[in-house]
Amino acid sequence: MIEVQNITQSYSRGKEILKDVSLTVREHEITALIGANGAGKSTLLSVMTNLVPAQSGQVLLHGQDIRKMKSSELAKQIAFLKQSQQLAIRITVNDLVEFGRFPHCGGRLGDEDKRKVAEALDYLNMGDMAGKYLDEISGGQRQRAFIAMILAQDTPYIFLDEPLNNLDIRYSVEMMKNVQRLVSELGKTVIVVLHDINFASAYADHIVAMQDGIIAKEGPPREVVTPQVLNPVFEHKFHIIDHDGKQVSLYYDHDEASSCKFCG
Amino acid sequence: MAENFAGAKPKQLWLKFLSFAGPGSASTQAAGSKKRSVTVFVVLAVLLVAAMALYLYSRTWAKMLPIINLGIPVSPDAFSNILARAIPHLVAMVASAVVLAVVSLSFQTITQSRVLTPSMIGFDSVFVGTQTALVFIFGASHVLFANPLVNFLVSAGVMIAISFFMFGFILRSSRNNIVFLLMFGLVLSGIISSGTRYLQIIMNQSEFFQVQAATSVNINNISADLVWYVLPIMAVVVALTLMRHRKFNVMSLGPQQAKGLGLAYEKELNINLVLIAVGMSVATALIGSLTFLGLLAVNAARELLKTYKHMPLFICSAMVAAFALVAGQGVMELIRGAIPVTAIINLVGCSYIFYLILKENRV
Numbered sequence: 001m002i003e004v005q006n007i008t009q010s011y012s013r014g015k016e017i018l019k020d021v022s023l024t025v026r027e028h029e030i031t032a033l034i035g036a037n038g039a040g041k042s043t044l045l046s047v048m049t050n051l052v053p054a055q056s057g058q059v060l061l062h063g064q065d066i067r068k069m070k071s072s073e074l075a076k077q078i079a080f081l082k083q084s085q086q087l088a089i090r091i092t093v094n095d096l097v098e099f100g101r102f103p104h105c106g107g108r109l110g111d112e113d114k115r116k117v118a119e120a121l122d123y124l125n126m127g128d129m130a131g132k133y134l135d136e137i138s139g140g141q142r143q144r145a146f147i148a149m150i151l152a153q154d155t156p157y158i159f160l161d162e163p164l165n166n167l168d169i170r171y172s173v174e175m176m177k178n179v180q181r182l183v184s185e186l187g188k189t190v191i192v193v194l195h196d197i198n199f200a201s202a203y204a205d206h207i208v209a210m211q212d213g214i215i216a217k218e219g220p221p222r223e224v225v226t227p228q229v230l231n232p233v234f235e236h237k238f239h240i241i242d243h244d245g246k247q248v249s250l251y252y253d254h255d256e257a258s259s260c261k262f263c264g
Numbered sequence: 265m266a267e268n269f270a271g272a273k274p275k276q277l278w279l280k281f282l283s284f285a286g287p288g289s290a291s292t293q294a295a296g297s298k299k300r301s302v303t304v305f306v307v308l309a310v311l312l313v314a315a316m317a318l319y320l321y322s323r324t325w326a327k328m329l330p331i332i333n334l335g336i337p338v339s340p341d342a343f344s345n346i347l348a349r350a351i352p353h354l355v356a357m358v359a360s361a362v363v364l365a366v367v368s369l370s371f372q373t374i375t376q377s378r379v380l381t382p383s384m385i386g387f388d389s390v391f392v393g394t395q396t397a398l399v400f401i402f403g404a405s406h407v408l409f410a411n412p413l414v415n416f417l418v419s420a421g422v423m424i425a426i427s428f429f430m431f432g433f434i435l436r437s438s439r440n441n442i443v444f445l446l447m448f449g450l451v452l453s454g455i456i457s458s459g460t461r462y463l464q465i466i467m468n469q470s471e472f473f474q475v476q477a478a479t480s481v482n483i484n485n486i487s488a489d490l491v492w493y494v495l496p497i498m499a500v501v502v503a504l505t506l507m508r509h510r511k512f513n514v515m516s517l518g519p520q521q522a523k524g525l526g527l528a529y530e531k532e533l534n535i536n537l538v539l540i541a542v543g544m545s546v547a548t549a550l551i552g553s554l555t556f557l558g559l560l561a562v563n564a565a566r567e568l569l570k571t572y573k574h575m576p577l578f579i580c581s582a583m584v585a586a587f588a589l590v591a592g593q594g595v596m597e598l599i600r601g602a603i604p605v606t607a608i609i610n611l612v613g614c615s616y617i618f619y620l621i622l623k624e625n626r627v
Contacts, residue, residue: 051523075526082520088376089516089572099514103526107510153525 001027002157002189006057007047009040017043019213020057025157030183030190032200034224035210036234041193042083042161044210048191049080049159061157075103079150080159085142087134093145094130097121100152120151124178140171147178151186158182160192164199172196176203197249201225209233225249297569301576304568308583315587316354319594323350326598352488355495357593358586360547361557363498365585366505366578367543368558369565370536373512373574375442378566379620381559385449386456387544388553390426392479393456394419400463404474412487415478416494416549423545426452431537481552481606483593494550501543505578508532512574554589554606556613561585563620588612 002025009018018040025031025048033041046052048059050066059066066074079100097120101113109117121127124144134142143163150158160179164172176199182188183205194200200207200221207224209217210233217229224230225247230238239250324346371382398409398418407414430452434445464472477485511532514522523529548554558581565581592605 049524051520071523071528072526075524080520080524082524085521087517087521090570091572095572099517099521099525102510102514107513 001025001060001062002048003060004044004048004057005060007044007054007059008056009043009047009052010055017213018047021213021215022057023208023215023218025189025191026206027189028183028187029205030179030192030203031206031208032204033191033193033208033210034195034197034200034233035216039210039233040213041210045080045159045161045191045193049078050074051080072103072106075153075155077155078157078159079153079155081146081150081161081163083161083165085146090133090135092131092133093126093137093148094121096134096145097126097130097148097152100149100154103153116154117152120148123151124148138171140167140174143167143171143175144178147175151182156187156189158188158190160190162193162195164194164196172199179203197225197230197251201247201249221247297571301569301571301580304580305576305583308580308587312583312587312590315591315594316358319354319357319590319597320347320350322594322597323347323353349484349488352491353483353486354590356486356491356550357483357589359491359495359498360551360554361561361585361589362502362582363543363547364554364558365561365565365581366502367540367547369562369574369577369581370505370508370512371540371558372562373516374533374536375446376516376518378563379559379617380446381555381562382540382544383548383553383555383558384453385427385430385446386453387423387427387548388555389453389456389460390423391419391548391553392475393460394422395478396460396463396467396475399471399475399478400467404471409474409478412490413493416490420545420549423548424541427541427545428538431534431541435534435537479552480604481554483551483605486550490550494546497542497546501539501546502582505536505539505543506575508536509574509578513572516572516574552606554609556610556617557585557589560588560609560613560616563616 004021004023004025007018007021008016010016021040021044023044033044035041043052047054050059050069050071053067061069061074061077066078094117097117098109098113100120101109101116105113118127121130124147126141126144126148129137129141129145134145137145147163163175163179167175179190179192180203183190192204194204202221204221207218207221208215209224209229216233217224225240227238227240230236230240230249234251236251240247241250242248324343327346368381372378372380395409395415398406398415402408404410408418409415430445430449434448435441464475467475511527514525514527515529515532517525519529561581561584562577564584565577568584569576569580571577588609589605592608595608596603596605
C-alpha cells in the first residue's frame with residue numbers, strides 16, 4: 001500500500017514542480033502517469049521511490065514514511081527503473097540480473113539468489129542471452145534485461161520511468177505485455193510514466209494525468225482518455241476514436257483540429 | 265550442416281579468446297575469465313617478487329661490486345646496516361603503492377570516470393604547499409620541518425583537514441555533486457600551486473633545495489621509524505576499502521541505480537571520501553607525490569582483468585602499483601639515481617593517459 005500525501009516539491013529557485021499532490025496507488029494494477037514535459041511525472045516517481053526525498057508531505061509504504069526506512073529495506077519493497085540505462089561498466093546480462101539480488105544478499109549470492117536470477121531470466125525469455133554483454137544486444141533486449149533485474153529484485157512494487165523510450169513499436173508492445181504479465185501472473189503493482197497516451201490507454205488499468213505539478217484527473221482509461229481531459233493537459237487538440245473497446249487518441253493536426261488550434 | 269557447425273566452432277572460440285566478447289554461455293565465459301585472471305595474478309606476483317629482489321640487490325649487493333665501490337670491501341656489519349635500512353623502505357614503497365592504487369580505484373568508481381585520480385583534486389599541491397610554507401615560515405631547521413614524524417603529522421593533517429572541508433562543505437552545499445567537487449579541487453590545487461611557486465621564488469636558495477628534497481619522491485630519505493607508525497593507518501584504510509568491494513560493484517552502476525538497489529549512496533560516498541582523503545594524505549606525506557601511479561595501476565588492472573568486480577581489481581591494481589614503484593626504484597638505484605623514479609612513472613603514466621583518452625574518445 002503506497003500513499004502519497006500532500007507532496008510539494010520545488011527546486012532551489014523556488015519553482016514548484018509538485019504542488020500538494022496526493023495519490024493512493026491501486027494494488028495489483030498498472031497505473032500510468034501521463035502529462036506534458038515538465039508536468040512533474042518523473043519528479044513524482046522519484047519522490048515515491050525516495051530517490052529524491054520528499055520536501056513537504058510524505059510518502060507512506062504500508063503506513064511507514066519511506067524517508068525513515070532503511071534503504072535496503074525499501075529496495076526489497078520498491079524497484080525502480082530510471083529513464084536511461086547507460087552504464088559506465090561493461091557487464092553481461094547475467095551480471096546485471098544478479099545485481100537485482102543486492103538488496104537481499106548484499107552481493108553475496110546464495111543458492112536462493114541464483115535460483116531467482118535464473119527464474120527472472122527465464123520469465124523474460126533471456127536464458128540464452130545471459131552470457132551476452134549489454135552492448136552486444138539490441139535496445140529492446142537491453143530494456144528486457146533491466147526488467148529481469150527488477151524481477152530478480154523480487155519487490156511487490158515496480159516503478160518504471162519512460163520504459164518505452166527509444167524502443168520501436170514491436171519492442172514497446174512486447175515491453176508493455178511483459179509489464180501486464182508481471183501484474184496478472186505475479187501480482188505486482190506497477191507505476192509507469194508513459195509518453196504515448198495510446199500505450200497508456202491500451203495497457204494501463206488506471207491513468208493519472210498530470211498538469212503543472214498537480215493531478216488533473218485520475219481514473220480508468222475510459223474516463224481519462226477523452227478530449228475534455230487531454231486537451232488542457234497537453235495543451236493540444238485531441239481526437240479520440242473507439243477501437244475494439246479501447247480509446248485511441250489521434251493527435252496530429254488533422255483538419256478539424258487545425259481549424260480550432262487554440263480552442264483548447 | 266553438421267560439418268559447417270563443427271567448422272565454425274573453433275573460429276568462434278578463437279574470436280572469443282581474442283575479444284572476450286563473443287557469444288557463449290555465462291558459465292564458459294566465467295571459466296575463461298577466471299583462468300585469465302589466475303594467469304594475470306601469477307605473472308604479477310612473479311614480477312613483484314622479482315622487482316623486490318632487484319631493489320634489495322641494487323640497494324645492497326650492487327653497492328659491493330668492485331667497479332662502483334672502487335675496490336673497497338664492505339664489512340658484514342655495514343652490509344647488514346644497509347639491508348636493515350632497505351627493508352623499511354621497501355615496505356614503505358609497497359604499502360604506499362597499495363594505498364594509492366586502492367583509493368584511486370574507489371575514487372574512479374564514485375566519480376564514474378576512468379581518467380581521474382584523487383591527486384587531481386589537489387592532494388599533491390597541498391602537500392608541496394605545506395612543505396614550502398613550513399620552510400618559509402619556520403625555516404628548514406625547525407622541528408616542524410626537520411623532524412620526520414612531526415612533519416608527517418603536520419602535512420597529513422593539513423591534507424586531511426582541507427579535503428574534509430572540501431568534501432563536507434562542497435558536497436553538502438551542492439547536494440553531492442561530484443563534478444562540482446572536482447572543479448573546486450582543481451581550482452584550489454591551481455591556487456595552492458601558484459602560491460607555492462611564489463614562496464619558492466622568494467625563499468633563499470638553500471631552503472628551496474631542502475623543500476625540493478622533501479617533496480620529490482626520495483625513498484632513501486624516508487625515516488624507518490615513521491614507516492612502522494604509518495603502516496597500521498594504511499592497513500586500516502585498505503582493509504576498510506576492500507571490505508566494501510561488493511558495494512563498489514553496485515556503485516559502478518551509477519548513483520541512481522545503486523540507490524534503487526538499496527545502497528545508502530550518500531553515506532557510502534561520504535565514507536569513501538574520508539577513506540580516500542586519509543589514504544591519499546598518509547601515502548603522499550610518507551613517500552611524496554606520485555600523481556600517475558594510481559591511474560596507471562587501476563587502468564592496467566582493468567585492461568588485464570576485463571572485469572567490473574572490485575575485489576580482483578583492487579588486488580590487481582595494488583600489485584601493478586607496487587611492481588611499478590619497486591621496479592622503477594630498483595632500476596634507479598642500479599643506475600645510481602641518474603633518473604628519479606617519478607620521472608619514469610610519470611612518463612609511462614602520461615603516455616598511458618593519452619592512449620586512454622584517445623581510446624575512450626573513439627568508443
